[in-house]
Amino acid sequence: MKPAIAAVTATIVLGACTTGGPSSDRPRTVTLLTHDSFDVSEQVLKAFETDSGIDVTVLRAGDAGQVVSRAILTAGDPEGDVLFGIDDNLLHDALEAEVFTPYASPRLEAVPDAYEADPDHRVTPIDRGDVCVNVDTASFASTDMPRSFEDLVASADELVVENPATSTPGLAFLLATIAEYGDPGFEDYWTRLRAGGVRVVDGWERAYFGEFSGAGGGEGERALVVSYATSPVAEVVLAEGPAERNTVLEDTCYRQIEFAGILAGAEHPEEARALIDFLLSREVQEDIPLRMFVYPVVDDASLPAVFADNAVIPAAPLSLDAEMVAANRTDWVQRWTDVVLR
Amino acid sequence: MDRRRVALGRAALLGIPLAFVGLFFLYPLVRILDLGLRPDGRLGLGVIADVVRDSNLRGVIAFTIGQAAVSTVVTLALGLPAAYALSRLRFRGRAVLQAVAVVPFVLPTVVVGLAFGGGEGSLGALVAAHAFFNVAVVVRVVGAAWAEVDPALEDAAEELGARGWRRLTAVMLPLARPAVAGAATLVGLFSFTSFGAALLLAPPGSATIEVEIWRQTSQFLDLPVAAALTLIQIVFTSALLVLETRVAGARIEGGTALAAARPPRSRGERTFLRVTAIGLSLFIVVPLARVAARSLLGPEGFTLDRYLHVGEARAGGLLRIDPLGAIGVSLGTASTAAVIALAVGLPASFALARGRRDRSLPWIATGLPLGVSAVAVGLGSVIAFRDPPLDIRSSRWMVPIAQAVVALPFVVRIVAPAVTAIRRDLAEQAAALGASPWRTTVDVTLPVAAPAIGTAAVFAFAVSIGEFGATTFLARADAPTMPVAIVRLLGQPGSASLGQAYAMASLLMIATAGFALALGGTAAVLGGRVAGGRDQTLERSRRAGAGS
Numbered sequence: 001m002k003p004a005i006a007a008v009t010a011t012i013v014l015g016a017c018t019t020g021g022p023s024s025d026r027p028r029t030v031t032l033l034t035h036d037s038f039d040v041s042e043q044v045l046k047a048f049e050t051d052s053g054i055d056v057t058v059l060r061a062g063d064a065g066q067v068v069s070r071a072i073l074t075a076g077d078p079e080g081d082v083l084f085g086i087d088d089n090l091l092h093d094a095l096e097a098e099v100f101t102p103y104a105s106p107r108l109e110a111v112p113d114a115y116e117a118d119p120d121h122r123v124t125p126i127d128r129g130d131v132c133v134n135v136d137t138a139s140f141a142s143t144d145m146p147r148s149f150e151d152l153v154a155s156a157d158e159l160v161v162e163n164p165a166t167s168t169p170g171l172a173f174l175l176a177t178i179a180e181y182g183d184p185g186f187e188d189y190w191t192r193l194r195a196g197g198v199r200v201v202d203g204w205e206r207a208y209f210g211e212f213s214g215a216g217g218g219e220g221e222r223a224l225v226v227s228y229a230t231s232p233v234a235e236v237v238l239a240e241g242p243a244e245r246n247t248v249l250e251d252t253c254y255r256q257i258e259f260a261g262i263l264a265g266a267e268h269p270e271e272a273r274a275l276i277d278f279l280l281s282r283e284v285q286e287d288i289p290l291r292m293f294v295y296p297v298v299d300d301a302s303l304p305a306v307f308a309d310n311a312v313i314p315a316a317p318l319s320l321d322a323e324m325v326a327a328n329r330t331d332w333v334q335r336w337t338d339v340v341l342r
Numbered sequence: 343m344d345r346r347r348v349a350l351g352r353a354a355l356l357g358i359p360l361a362f363v364g365l366f367f368l369y370p371l372v373r374i375l376d377l378g379l380r381p382d383g384r385l386g387l388g389v390i391a392d393v394v395r396d397s398n399l400r401g402v403i404a405f406t407i408g409q410a411a412v413s414t415v416v417t418l419a420l421g422l423p424a425a426y427a428l429s430r431l432r433f434r435g436r437a438v439l440q441a442v443a444v445v446p447f448v449l450p451t452v453v454v455g456l457a458f459g460g461g462e463g464s465l466g467a468l469v470a471a472h473a474f475f476n477v478a479v480v481v482r483v484v485g486a487a488w489a490e491v492d493p494a495l496e497d498a499a500e501e502l503g504a505r506g507w508r509r510l511t512a513v514m515l516p517l518a519r520p521a522v523a524g525a526a527t528l529v530g531l532f533s534f535t536s537f538g539a540a541l542l543l544a545p546p547g548s549a550t551i552e553v554e555i556w557r558q559t560s561q562f563l564d565l566p567v568a569a570a571l572t573l574i575q576i577v578f579t580s581a582l583l584v585l586e587t588r589v590a591g592a593r594i595e596g597g598t599a600l601a602a603a604r605p606p607r608s609r610g611e612r613t614f615l616r617v618t619a620i621g622l623s624l625f626i627v628v629p630l631a632r633v634a635a636r637s638l639l640g641p642e643g644f645t646l647d648r649y650l651h652v653g654e655a656r657a658g659g660l661l662r663i664d665p666l667g668a669i670g671v672s673l674g675t676a677s678t679a680a681v682i683a684l685a686v687g688l689p690a691s692f693a694l695a696r697g698r699r700d701r702s703l704p705w706i707a708t709g710l711p712l713g714v715s716a717v718a719v720g721l722g723s724v725i726a727f728r729d730p731p732l733d734i735r736s737s738r739w740m741v742p743i744a745q746a747v748v749a750l751p752f753v754v755r756i757v758a759p760a761v762t763a764i765r766r767d768l769a770e771q772a773a774a775l776g777a778s779p780w781r782t783t784v785d786v787t788l789p790v791a792a793p794a795i796g797t798a799a800v801f802a803f804a805v806s807i808g809e810f811g812a813t814t815f816l817a818r819a820d821a822p823t824m825p826v827a828i829v830r831l832l833g834q835p836g837s838a839s840l841g842q843a844y845a846m847a848s849l850l851m852i853a854t855a856g857f858a859l860a861l862g863g864t865a866a867v868l869g870g871r872v873a874g875g876r877d878q879t880l881e882r883s884r885r886a887g888a889g890s
Contacts, residue, residue: 031736036814036822036830059736061817065560070724070817072563073377077728079736079817093563163546166557202546205832206463209840216641216837231835238836241641293834330562337398341547 028054030271031080033071033263035064038085039291040284048278054271064168064258065090071263072097078263081272084126084279086259088319089171091117092326100261103273107280110298115257117322123259126279127294130229130317131172132253133159136214137245139223148251149180149189152224156196159224160211163341165333166202173226174336175325176254179318183332190339200340214246229253230293233310237290253314258294351779352693356704359690359750363707367747370722371572371714377725378569389566390573399567403574405548406534409465413472413533414526420473420625421480421525426514427618429485430496431611432603439619440481442626445855447478448801449630450808451538452825453847457629459542468543472536474629476529477622483528487521488514493604506610523589531582531713535575537811538825551575552811556717572718579713586709587702630851637844641837648845665846667821672850675823676807679745683802686746687753688795692783694754695761708754711747720744720815736817744816745806752805753798760794761787804854824850 032038038060049056059080061067068090071083075097086094094100100122108116108124115125133152135145146155162170177186199222201207208227211220216239228234232246260279262272278284285296290304295313303311379385393399427433428440446454458471491514499513515522540550549557551571558568606612638644690708711719723744727735734740764787772782788795810825822830824846831843 033817036826037833057819059817059819060822062814063560065563066815069559069563069565069721073565073721073725074728079724079728090563165547166549166561168561200546202463202544202549203541206459206542208835209832210459215835215840217840227835234835235837238834238838240645240647240837240841244837337547 028052028268028271029057030054030082030268030275031057031059032275033059033061033067033078033080033083035067035085036060036062037292039288041287041291044283044287047283052271052274052278054274056275068094068099071099075099076265078265081263081266081268082260082275083263084258084260086123086261087168087256088117088322089168089325089329091123091259092322094261095122098264101264101266101269103262103276105273105276105280107277107298110300111280112297112299115297117257117259123261124276124280125257125297126260127258127285127288127292128297129256129258129292129294130253130314131169131176131226131256132229132248132250132312132314132317133173134212134214134225134227134231134246134248136212136223137247139213146224147249149177152249152252153189153192153196155224156193156198158222159193159196160199160201160207160220160222161226162204162207163200163202164336167204167207169204169226169228171329171333172254172256173252174332175320176252176318178332179254179320183328184335186332187335187339190336194340198340214244216240216244228293229314230289230295230307230311232312233307234293236310237293237306248312248314250312250314253317255314255317255319257297355689355693359686359693359708359754360704362686363710363747363750366723366743367711367714367719370719370726372722373726374565374718374722375569375573378565379573390570393567393570393574399554399571402549402551402554402571405544406550406552407578409468409472409536409540409544409550410530410533412465413469413476414530416469417473417476417480417529417533418522418526420622421477422484422522423614423618424477424622425481425484426488426510427615427622428481429488430491430514430603431615432605433615433619435619436603439622441859443481443622444478445630445859446474446626447476448804448808448854448857449475450810450825450828450847450850450854451475451536452542452810452828453633453808453851454629455539455542456828456844456847457633458539463543464545468536468540468545471539471543472529472533474625475539476532477625479528479532480525483525484518484521487518489603491517506608520589524586527582527586527589531579531586534578534582535713535715537716552715552717555715559717559721568718568721572715575715576713580706580710583706583709583713584702587705630855633844633851634848637841637848640841648841649849664821665827665842665849668824668827668846669849671821672807672824675742675745675820676803678742679749679806679809680799680802682742682746683749683753683806684795684799687750687798687802688757690750690754691757691761692787694758695764705754705758709751712751716744716748716811717815719747720812723816736819738818738820740816741813741818741820741823742806744812745809746802748809748812749802749805752801756798756801757791757794761791764790800857800860804857808850808854 038058045056048054057080061070064085064087067083068086071078071086072094078099083099095118102121103124104121105124108121111125115128117123117125137145139158140146146152152159161173164171164174174186177189180186181189199211201211204227207225208231209215209218209220211222212218212225212227213220213223214225214235216235229248232248235246236243260276262269262276266272280298282298282301285298285301286304288294289296289307295311296303379387379389394403424443428436428443454471454475458467458474495517496509496513499509504512534550535552536550537552537556540553541556544550544553551574555568555571555575558564558571606615637648638646640647687708690704694704723740724735727733727740768786768790772786773779777785807823808825809823810829813823814826814829821827828843828846828850831839831846
């Protein structure tokens with residue numbers, strides 16, 4: 001608690017020095033630096049602003065990787081107070097670069113320990129968006145439906161994956177196969193997928209809309225695609241007319257968590273802490289499933305009905321140790337390229 | 343005394359654009375290169391050697407060069423017949439076709455990617471998209487040169503026995519050689535630095551340098567490699583820009599003189615014209631029609647829903663993007679960007695026209711934004727503009743400024759040649775009659791250059807509204823611009839997302855095509871005016887002289 005008080009005092013003193021007036025006159029603001037896909041409902045954000053008296057500015061700057069590289073470039077002198085949208089794969093570099101400052105939100109009580117990535121609480125888990133193989137159920141009789149990684153080999157000519165060198169879900173799926181078969185076991189698995197006729201494309205858009213038969217409005221012909229655990233729900237919510245009926249292969253899911261953190265050197269640390277608490281509040285956690293198609297991380301949030309009816313929430317998604325991923329990623333991707341694309 | 347004043351005036355005119363390019367383009371670029379190549383205070387050029395040694399990155403460089411070369415050849419092969427037909431032959435629908443040919447060039451790359459998209463991507467799709475995008479460059483640049491060829495020369499060639507094909511290869515092509523070379527370098531430059539189209543259309547496992555710079559910064563967070571690639575890219579594009587300058591004022595805009603055109607004479611020529619006109623129309627219209635058709639095709643057949651409910655998407659909570667908001671933001675930023683680009687580009691053009699000495703440096707300086715990674719500059723501006731008095735990195739001015747930097751080369755390349763031609767012709771007479779340089783500019787040069795300036799304004803607006811690369815790298819508090827919104831829609835599942843993406847792409851297409859067609863109309867009107875308006879202008883220059 002002490003550092004917090006010191007920080008608040010420092011803010012007040014600094015505030016008084018620079019503006020020459022009492023700090024209470026200053027409007028309280030906080031800036032959230034995030035990626036283009038961030039979204040919460042307007043009324044939820046407005047309610048927070050009214051209740052807390054803090055004005056929230058949302059700065060969007062490209063995809064998650066672009067936002068994190070900006071934050072690393074400006075470590076210690078950040079563009080905003082809070083960063084939201086960093087995932088497990090980018091976390092290591094950001095922590096190395098000392099981008100974040102610790103904060104343990106009281107709301108962490110409602111978050112399962114398994115989601116925490118940093119014992120020092122420099123980042124706070126906000127949502128879960130696991131990567132899983134999606135299936136167009138119309139293409140399989142229920143008895144033929146693949147369930148496991150091994151089943152995928154037999155249906156490899158129906159499978160389209162993203163290149164892990166160029167795509168985040170592609171990398172997650174490669175990591176899933178490493179978690180399942182180990183290193184170097186994954187090489188053999190991919191050799192078999194390749195022999196079976198797996199198709200590789202560079203990005204999610206091309207894989208999903210261009211190749212997947214279960215994509216509403218798309219023109220693909222393959223019945224299996226690497227996408228997100230929530231994609232079948234999104235197909236239903238964002239459908240014009242009758243929706244595609246897809247599901248996910250739960251055994252292939254790889255855990256992906258999105259974190260938020262207070263940026264080191266933030267101008268408004270107190271407001272930043274309030275914003276982190278807000279992102280973990282039930283209001284936001286129940287709002288984001290339909291806004292960003294992700295699962296909440298707190299255990300007291302209920303899911304929208306459409307999720308309850310259509311979603312598979314992977315009970316035990318695969319995952320790998322972040323340090324190990326950071327140390328081996330380049331090597332793994334290179335070896336994958338040699339096995340699958342050469 | 344007078345000469346010193348002129349020199350001073352030129353310095354002042356050049357000062358504005360050079361300061362702008364220096365501050366908002368070169369300075370952030372230098373900062374990011376410095377950070378990438380001098381991570382611990384020592385120049386780490388070793389990373390460049392590493393990049394060249396890395397077989398994957400070498401593949402990227404080779405692919406970039408190869409696809410740019412193929413794209414250039416294909417674009418020339420398609421563009422030269424069109425340029426000839428449109429500049430030399432008179433036929434019905436010529437003005438319309440001239441305008442249509444420009445449409446792809448001002449289309450956002452995101453839309454071009456959609457038009458040629460689908461499936462796993464291929465070299466063919468990428469080259470087709472580049473040719474589609476750049477055919478206007480060949481038509482404009484080479485067409486302008488051919489339009490100036492005296493018809494009597496062609497007649498003489500014919501009488502001397504150089505008929506048909508031979509007349510083209512022996513007479514017309516050599517006459518336009520500098521223009522062909524200029525057009526080729528520009529097309530090569532645009533294909534070399536391709537981002538949006540390459541991202542959506544390149545075959546699996548291959549990428550342009552520009553796409554690889556984006557990957558290295560946003561997927562692998564590897565700044566040194568990104569900086570090294572940026573530097574390698576700059577070496578190639580600067581060489582192309584120097585080449586462009588050398589082959590003599592390659593121009594995007596030539597102001598086609600309609601007087602040289604004549605009806606087709608032989609049967610061969612009529613066939614040539616028919617094939618070229620139909621081929622060009624199909625090549626341009628079919629991909630665009632594909633995008634439009636998809637925006638109108640719902641799950642139950644024809645639908646206007648995506649247009650009728652474009653403003654309600656937000657209220658219904660269905661889509662996470664507010665299309666009307668995106669349109670509003672796009673119009674606002676693009677107009678601001680166009681104003682900035684003109685405010686900077688016009689002084690640059692006048693300074694270029696005035697200078698008697700070497701013009702290549704300012705020409706190249708204002709052209710550099712065409713050939714340098716928007717990713718690198720975007721990242722550079724994050725660190726360049728963080729300290730007072732320049733702490734503007736997340737101000738709402740950054741997006742229009744970045745777009746103006748991208749539009750600036752077009753403004754200068756359209757206005758400078760026009761102003762140069764006028765000055766030589768009329769301004770010297772006005773000056774001889776005693777008009778001061780200022781009066782000459784206000785009373786003579788500006789009014790005569792007005793159509794070119796109008797064209798430049800429209801181009802700046804169209805380039806800005808479709809800009810994606812630089813915009814996506816800046817922090818924005820506003821709603822997304824239309825290209826950013828389209829990319830976001832394409833990033834989420836659901837038939838509604840795809841449908842709305844096609845509808846927004848169509849709206850963007852209609853907006854930019856509308857401007858391009860207006861531009862074509864202006865050019866046609868201008869053609870008439872230049873032919874008949876010369877005396878009038880001379881009269882004006884006399885009056886300006888008398889009034890001073």
